[in-house]
Amino acid sequence: MGVLQMDRTAAQSVQPRRGAGRPKLRRTAIGFAFMAPLLVVNLIVIAVPGALSVWYSFTDWTGLGPAHFVGLGNYRHLLGDPEFHTALLHNLAWTAYFLAVPMAMGLFGAFLLSRIKRFQMLFRVAYFIPYVVATVVSGSIWESLLSPDQGIGDGLANLGLPWLKNINFLGDPHLALGTVAFVNTWQWWGFLVVIFLASMQAVNPSLYEAARLDGANTWQEFWHITLPGIRPTVMFLGLMTVIWSFLVFDYIYILTQGGPAGSTDVLGTLLYRNAFANQQAGYAASIGVVMALISVISVSGFLYLRRRGWDI
Numbered sequence: 659m660g661v662l663q664m665d666r667t668a669a670q671s672v673q674p675r676r677g678a679g680r681p682k683l684r685r686t687a688i689g690f691a692f693m694a695p696l697l698v699v700n701l702i703v704i705a706v707p708g709a710l711s712v713w714y715s716f717t718d719w720t721g722l723g724p725a726h727f728v729g730l731g732n733y734r735h736l737l738g739d740p741e742f743h744t745a746l747l748h749n750l751a752w753t754a755y756f757l758a759v760p761m762a763m764g765l766f767g768a769f770l771l772s773r774i775k776r777f778q779m780l781f782r783v784a785y786f787i788p789y790v791v792a793t794v795v796s797g798s799i800w801e802s803l804l805s806p807d808q809g810i811g812d813g814l815a816n817l818g819l820p821w822l823k824n825i826n827f828l829g830d831p832h833l834a835l836g837t838v839a840f841v842n843t844w845q846w847w848g849f850l851v852v853i854f855l856a857s858m859q860a861v862n863p864s865l866y867e868a869a870r871l872d873g874a875n876t877w878q879e880f881w882h883i884t885l886p887g888i889r890p891t892v893m894f895l896g897l898m899t900v901i902w903s904f905l906v907f908d909y910i911y912i913l914t915q916g917g918p919a920g921s922t923d924v925l926g927t928l929l930y931r932n933a934f935a936n937q938q939a940g941y942a943a944s945i946g947v948v949m950a951l952i953s954v955i956s957v958s959g960f961l962y963l964r965r966r967g968w969d970i
Contacts, residue, residue, distance in 0.1 A: 708950070714943040721939035732944035742945070744920055745928040748835060752924065753903035757896060760843050764850025765892075769880055771851065772858045782855065785848035793845075797912035800841045804828055831921035834914055838922055842909045853895060854888065861887035897960040901953050925949050 715732055719725035736742050771781055788796065803810045804827045811822030827837040865883045874882070885892070907926030910916065916927035925945055933942035 711943045711946050711950075714940050715947045717940045717943075719940040719943070720937045721933065722937075725940065728940070732941045735941060736944055736948065741920065741923065741928060742925075745923045745925050748922065749904050749906070749924050751835070752839060752906060753900055755839055756843075756846070756899050756903050760847045760850060761892075761896065761899065763843070763847045764854050764895075765885075767847070767851040768854035768858055769884060771855055782852055785851045787848070788845045789849040791845070793908045794912060796845060797841070797909055800844075801828070801913055804837065828914055829918055831918050834918060835922045838910050838913050841913065842906070845909075850895065853891065857888040857891040858884055893960065893963065897956060900956045904949055904952050904956075 714725060716727055716729060717725035718728050718731070767785070771778060774781065802808070806812075806824050806826040806829070811825055814821070815823040825833075827833050861884060865887070866879055869879050869883055905926060906924055907930070910922050910924055910927055911930070914922040916923040916931065925948070929942045929945040929949070932938045932945065
């Protein structure tokens with residue numbers, strides 16, 4: 659009897675007490691209660707308009723009045739629309755450029771800045787200032803600087819350097835897209851420098867000391883220690899660069915409005931023009947759906963690479 663009583667007592671002590679899980683359940687409920695307002699806002703601001711955009715992409719809606727279902731008519735129009743093809747090619751070129759040039763500039767600038775011990779914070783602030791300046795302000799300034807009549811070319815010509823005289827950077831179809839990309843790079847690369855520098859400072863300094871003892875030079879340190887150490891940051895910024903490149907709108911609209919002759923048109927300006935100028939909101943919605951699908955594909959590719967261990 660004594661042994662059975664002891665076994666029964668031990669079994670009762672092992673069993674969870676009634677109501678022991680209530681504090682955890684209460685904490686979970688409180689957490690969801692605090693998250694509920696944000697979830698409701700996201701539902702109203704993101705989910706509902708997103709669902710409506712998908713619906714309107716299958717209609718001939720003009721932005722006003724009723725919308726009539728046209729099936730895949732807008733998407734068939736996209737496939738045969740030369741303006742859409744041109745805008746998509748410009749977005750692809752823009753993405754390739756920003757994945758190569760500003761990313762390389764940001765990595766190189768951050769690595770050089772990481773070797774500076776004095777005035778590092780001053781340089782970081784100086785590089786970051788263009789990023790915090792309003793796009794409308796910086797775009798207007800650059801539009802004045804690039805003016806063929808009273809811009810930097812005319813000023814240099816007065817100093818005896820006439821090479822940029824009468825060059826219409828924003829009015830020449832062969833120069834306009836590259837010029838806008840240059841202006842956007844001026845704003846964007848300082849942000850990359852600051853983010854890369856913060857990531858580089860988290861790399862273990864003993865790795866550099868060991869590499870120097872083994873006779874590694876600066877390039878070898880960067881290639882074999884710095885880049886592997888900041889690979890998650892590089893992958894994340896690469897993903898965001900792809901997404902932001904397909905959503906680009908502000909600098910292009912401020913400086914060229916997609917011109918001249920569509921030479922700087924991207925999906926964002928094409929969507930805006932069809933929605934508000936041509937009153938083809940349904941067709942513009944289909945362009946927006948394509949842009950959203952590109953972002954989803956980009957995120958899926960990033961998650962796949964992450965699963966393969968590329969960002970570790």
